[in-house]
Structure formats: C-alpha cells, structure tokens
Amino acid sequence: MPSVKSLTLTYDALNENGTFSEGDTITGKVTLDLLKEVAVQNLYVKAKGDADVRWTKKSGDHTHTYSAHRRYFKLKHFLIAEDSRDTSIAQGIHVYKFSFNIPPGSMPSSFRGSHGKVVYKLEAVLSRSWRMDRTVEKEINFVSKSFPNLHSLMSHQAGSTNKEMGLFSKGHVNMDATLERRAYAPGETVAIVAKINNSSSSNMTPKFSLIQDVVYRANGNTKHESNVIHKLVDSCISPHTQSVVKSAVKIPPGQMHTIQNCDIISVEYHLKVYLDISFSFDPEIKFPVVILSPDLLRGPQPGVAAGPYPAGATGGPSNSDFPPPAVSMGPYPPAPHSGSYAYPGAQSYSAPQPGYPNNTPMHAGPPPVYPPLPAHMSGGYSNPVPQPASPYGSPFSSSSSTSVLHPPPTAPTLHSPPSAPEIQPPPSSAFNVSPTAPTYNLMPSAPMMNADFLSQSDEPPPAYSLLFPSPAPEKSDAK
Structure with missing residues (x-):
C-alpha cells in the first residue's frame, strides 16, 4: 500500500x-x-x-x-x-x-x-x-514586458507599390496601404485600408496574410520557419478601375507573442498586402507587426496626449533615471531626426532650437502643448524612429515592381521652423570660409635666410679677393 x-x-x-x-x-x-x-x-x-x-x-x-x-x-x-x-x-x-x-x-x-x-x-x-x-x-x-520604444510602436504605418505589367498585359498598377499602428495584442483586429489603381488590362485580387517568422539558432547555424496565421481574400478588381479596399485581420486570442530578446529563438510577425495577378509577379507590401501583452496597450498611458493621433505621435514616459533637460516652449518644434540612435535604451535629448531676436518668424505658430521629446523615444508623424533591418529581407517582390514603406506623414499641428537668415559679412572685412593657417617659426638654431650668413661670427669676414680670386687675363691674338 x-x-x-x-x-x-x-x-x-x-x-x-x-x-x-x-x-x-x-x-x-x-x-x-x-x-x-x-x-x-x-x-x-x-x-x-x-x-x-x-x-x-x-x-x-x-x-x-x-x-x-x-x-x-x-x-x-x-x-x-x-x-x-x-x-x-x-x-x-x-x-x-x-x-x-x-x-x-x-x-x-x-x-x-x-x-x-x-x-x-x-x-x-x-x-x-x-x-x-x-x-x-x-x-x-x-509574458515579457521588455519592449524598448514602446510608444513608437503605436505610430501609423503606410506603404506603396508600383508595377509595370509584362507580356500578357499592358499598363501598370499602383497600390497604397495603411495600418493604424504596429503593435497589437492577441485577440485584436488589424484594420487595413488599401487604395488600388488598376490601370492595366488584367484582373487582380487583393489578399492579406498575417505571417509568423521563427528563427532558431545553435552552434553558429540557423533554422527558419514560416507559418501563415490568418489569410483574407477580397473581391476581384476589374481592369482600368480604382478601388478602396478595407479589410480586417484578426489575431488569434492565444497567439504567441513577439520574441526579440532571446539569442537562440526569435519570433517576428508581418502583414503582407499583395495583389494576386495571373501570369505575373504579385506586387506586395510588408508591414512589421509586433504582438505583445494587452496590459501594455490598455488605456492611455501617463504623459501621453489624447486625441485623434496615436500615442506615439507625442512619445511617452522615459525609462531613464535622469531628469529631462530644460526644453524650449517657443514656436519651433524639435528638428526631425535629431538626437542619438546608438542605443535604443539610452536616453538622449535634442538640443533646443536657436533663437533669432532680430528676426521675426515668418511662419510662427502656437506653442506646442507638450515639450519636445528625445528622438529615440518619439514615434510620431514628424519624427519617425529608425527601425532595425527586417529579418524577412527586402519588401520588393520582383524587378518589375517596386514597394516601399513610407515614413508617417507630418502631424498637422506641427509647423516647420523657418530657415535661419543668412549671415552677411561686414562690408569692411572679407569673409573667410576657413581660418588662416598658423605661422610656423623656424628652429632657433637655423639661421634666417635674409641675414648675412658670414656675419654670424664675431671675426671679420675675409676679403672677397681671397675667397674668389679673379682669373688671369687672356692674351689677345689681335694685332
């Protein structure tokens, strides 16, 4: 027992x-x-x-x-x-x-x-x-909550692709697609808007696929695995027509999260928007998608502006232990792409814009509601955060079509700073581009070239006739 x-x-x-x-x-x-x-x-x-x-x-x-x-x-x-x-x-x-x-x-x-x-x-x-x-x-x-630049994942995504048709069709096709953000939680729906201009003689069908890419690493080798999580097919688009397609791809409730902080396993997702064309390469646009905990996406975060734009448009709270520096509340917004991108977790801040007291701004706008944020923490429309290289390769589908992801558009509430006035040199002085080269003195032991070399001694110089005797006069043969 x-x-x-x-x-x-x-x-x-x-x-x-x-x-x-x-x-x-x-x-x-x-x-x-x-x-x-x-x-x-x-x-x-x-x-x-x-x-x-x-x-x-x-x-x-x-x-x-x-x-x-x-x-x-x-x-x-x-x-x-x-x-x-x-x-x-x-x-x-x-x-x-x-x-x-x-x-x-x-x-x-x-x-x-x-x-x-x-x-x-x-x-x-x-x-x-x-x-x-x-x-x-x-x-x-x-569920990991270690996602640097979290609020930058909430920014708008846009991309476009163009294709010139080949042997079996004439004309070309253009497609622009947008996503409301990059980060989603399991169970959420990814809303997609695609504007398609079919200026060709072929029928084409818009399709949408959510794909999981897994990479295993061991002993200096890699093993790749790709799985289609969800796929949607829309209605066919006739030749020489334009159409706006709105679709929604739902992420399964139990879908595994994105893994970016493991050196032997990485899990990435991307949404592929493409046009299925018979007897031709399919033009496509690939959007990176991050699946993370719903707790990280739930509700407005402290320090994030509420409004029609995503939270990433103004940035979010920092993880740094250092207080932010003083920032300018003047009419100039922060300069695009300023700051350091060397370390994604490091805190860096943009330098304040210089002021010009004697020049009135031509396009001065109301002061911004929120102070400028560091470049690496800002994921809004006016300052897109640089993203690492996509593990899926280039989004270009073939040599006959081009596809590119556009940076987010400029937020309408921000105004570009006026150009700094050109500084004119004083009329009495010449404007030198580079400073004058410094004067280098010869070594003290070397005699100056404009001095009498023989006078460097205390003794009187010898007579010239002793140093250079004149030649004997030649006899003339003339009679």
Whole structure:
C-alpha cells in the first residue's frame, strides 16, 4: 500500500489571463496527502525559466544535431528543510505555502515551436530515503514586458507599390496601404485600408496574410520557419478601375507573442498586402507587426496626449533615471531626426532650437502643448524612429515592381521652423570660409635666410679677393 496518496501544486493568478512578467511575485501552495506516517528527507519547490533549441540535419550518411540552451533564472525554496535525519510527517493532508519573486530584467515570453521552446514552470519535489523522488510540475504563462520604444510602436504605418505589367498585359498598377499602428495584442483586429489603381488590362485580387517568422539558432547555424496565421481574400478588381479596399485581420486570442530578446529563438510577425495577378509577379507590401501583452496597450498611458493621433505621435514616459533637460516652449518644434540612435535604451535629448531676436518668424505658430521629446523615444508623424533591418529581407517582390514603406506623414499641428537668415559679412572685412593657417617659426638654431650668413661670427669676414680670386687675363691674338 503506498504511503503518499497525492502531491499537488497550485499557484495564484495575478490577472484574468493568468500571466506573469518580470518582477512579479508568484504565490502558491503544495499539498501533500499521506495515507500513513512517512519519513521525509526534504520537500522543496523550484521556479525556473529556460530556452532550448534542437534540430537535426542529414548530410549524406551523417546526421548533425544542433542544440542550444539558455537559463534565465532558477529559484529554490525548501518547505521541509534538508536534515541529516529524516523528518516524520503524520498521516493526513498537509499544505505548504510558498512565494517567489521573478527577477527583473529582459526575458522572452513563453513559446513552443517545432524546433525550440521557452518554458517557465514551477516544480515541487518530495525526497525520501530509499525511494524515488516524487515530482509534480506546473507551467506558468510568462509574458515579457521588455519592449524598448514602446510608444513608437503605436505610430501609423503606410506603404506603396508600383508595377509595370509584362507580356500578357499592358499598363501598370499602383497600390497604397495603411495600418493604424504596429503593435497589437492577441485577440485584436488589424484594420487595413488599401487604395488600388488598376490601370492595366488584367484582373487582380487583393489578399492579406498575417505571417509568423521563427528563427532558431545553435552552434553558429540557423533554422527558419514560416507559418501563415490568418489569410483574407477580397473581391476581384476589374481592369482600368480604382478601388478602396478595407479589410480586417484578426489575431488569434492565444497567439504567441513577439520574441526579440532571446539569442537562440526569435519570433517576428508581418502583414503582407499583395495583389494576386495571373501570369505575373504579385506586387506586395510588408508591414512589421509586433504582438505583445494587452496590459501594455490598455488605456492611455501617463504623459501621453489624447486625441485623434496615436500615442506615439507625442512619445511617452522615459525609462531613464535622469531628469529631462530644460526644453524650449517657443514656436519651433524639435528638428526631425535629431538626437542619438546608438542605443535604443539610452536616453538622449535634442538640443533646443536657436533663437533669432532680430528676426521675426515668418511662419510662427502656437506653442506646442507638450515639450519636445528625445528622438529615440518619439514615434510620431514628424519624427519617425529608425527601425532595425527586417529579418524577412527586402519588401520588393520582383524587378518589375517596386514597394516601399513610407515614413508617417507630418502631424498637422506641427509647423516647420523657418530657415535661419543668412549671415552677411561686414562690408569692411572679407569673409573667410576657413581660418588662416598658423605661422610656423623656424628652429632657433637655423639661421634666417635674409641675414648675412658670414656675419654670424664675431671675426671679420675675409676679403672677397681671397675667397674668389679673379682669373688671369687672356692674351689677345689681335694685332
């Protein structure tokens, strides 16, 4: 008859989704149900987070295995302390409570793929003498909140593509597409607006696909995987017509989040908008999409302007421990693309615009409501944040068509600063572009070239006739 009836592990949820993130506290309990008194060496519970990658590749008669492992944290708490002698536990149900603090820092979200996984779990272990350890595990759903430049992900996206038709059709086609933002949560809908000008003799069908791209890395090798999450097909567009297509692609509620902070697994998403044309390369536009926790997108954030424009248009709160510098509240908005882009997490600020007291601005507007923000934190229309190179390659579909993502349009409330007046030089002085080269003096030991070299000695110089005697006069043959 077994002495241990059951060993169970439960934990308390922090939210309705049952997710945990960096810095959260996990509380729970371990329940031990005994049918009779037993001697226990120890009882402990562990919390850990690991990432693993593994795949095989055949090359002729040989099979190569690629694997990698990363551990993010491991915490251990003894419920029954380890002792030199066994601890007797009476018959009945015994409940032990525990608590863990997930360490802060950047850690990837939970993920399971065909060649790798990122798993966070709790594990309770009961150890007894001369017995196999009894173990129970419980996975926890970890959602990372480490997304630098979060508010820049809320900015508007726009792109366009053009294609000249080939042998089987004449004319050309143009498509402009827009997305309201870049970041979405599972269960949300991606709204797409595409303006299509079919100036060709072919029929074409607009299509929309949400695609997941996964890259596994191990031992200097990579394994790529692409999955179509959702696909929509719109109505056919006839030749020589224009059409505005509005579509909505829903992200599945349980879709795995974007992973950008793991060196052995990366998970990216992009939305492909393209035109299906028979016997021709399909012109397409690819929009990067980031799937993250709904808690990061829920409601207006402190310090973000409310209005018809996304939160990224004015930026958001900074993660820096340093206070922001004084900023100008004058009529000049911050200069585009100012500041440093070297480190995405570093705090840098734009220099205030110079003032011209003797020149009245020609296009002075009302002062902005919010002070200028650092360039790397601003994701609005007037100052797009530079994005890293897309892992999917170039958005150009073929040599006969071109596709490009446009930067967000300029916000209508901002006014471009007037050009600085040209500084005219004084009439009495010449305007030199470069400063005059400095004068270099010769070494003191070298005599000056304009001085008498022979006069450098205290003795009187010898007579010229002694140094250069005149030649003897020649005899003339004339008679």
